[in-house]
Amino acid sequence: MTTMYQQQTVAIDRVEQMVSRLKKSDHRITPQRLAIFKILANSVGHPSAEAIHGALLDNHPTMSLATVYKTLTLLKQEGEVLELQFSDLGNRYDGNKPYPHPHVICTGCGTIVDPSLLDLDDITKKMMNETGFKIVAHRLDFYGICPECQKNG
């Protein structure tokens, strides 16, 4: 039952987490930022900056795309959003899991899904020993064709 309750409120928890993190770092909570937090916390896919902006225009007609970018930069700094860089698709953002985790990406339609987590700690240690790098993060993407695109040829 704890689990079910957590699942229902996970989005709200994320918004609260973002708010408290920004307060701690002496940043102001504006209506624009709050609205962006909510979009990020409620998105299941991995929206682009422009997708976030588009979703906000209904309730915030004057929302600027620059504000979306600035807020994303801020959340990146504070470790509250994960940025997935794609020079072709454009960057995508995960506000629900702001820590490294694998992604499965459809090269047909651009869909990005979160599979179950993977423990790469052992591999990471091996890489540090081998290269001498101090590794703090990773990125693991799998590329393929989603079930939907497989059907549609």
Place this chain on the structure above:
Amino acid sequence: MTTMYQQQTVAIDRVEQMVSRLKKSDHRITPQRLAIFKILANSVGHPSAEAIHGALLDNHPTMSLATVYKTLTLLKQEGEVLELQFSDLGNRYDGNKPYPHPHVICTGCGTIVDPSLLDLDDITKKMMNETGFKIVAHRLDFYGICPECQKNG
């Protein structure tokens, strides 16, 4: 001894491989393309398009950056170069290992190194079973600080 010989000639082999692949797909081998192949095969880092272009200007003063991009697009199509997309650093290219393999990237200076290979076949199968995707490639990046940047830290 076979191993030693292969190491000495790996760069040449890569150029030959690129040449024969382009011939097979009915593309012409021009001096410009050959020069780009050589740069790719001999680079230990992971150069950007602009870095490749810069390295070529000495012996090919009229080489156009557009030609570099066109050749890279061609090599990507033919599976003879691996493109690492970075929206901040700019894209980087590996002509020596045109198949998926891990990379260790310094967030301080942008250095990218190839550690030893990793077998992700089991994990890939798990991802396919879980998501229904038909996975054909992957990308595994580790981010950290290289030994050099740690010293100058």
Place this chain on the structure above:
DNA sequence: ATCGAATGGATAACTATTCTCAATAAGAAG
């Protein structure tokens, strides 16, 4: 040598992201 197609070079166009700056509003202080 001739011809049609592929390629190269120069540059314009494009696009995601960042920058600039005047106007506004958050939040602390009184």
Place this chain on the structure above:
DNA sequence: CTTCTTATTGAGAATAGTTATCCATTCGAT
């Protein structure tokens, strides 16, 4: 509640990596 300071917003300009365009050149088959 009002005032004050300063971070933030929004609009648009600027930037940068990449792609598209177009004509001259080159390749290579006949």
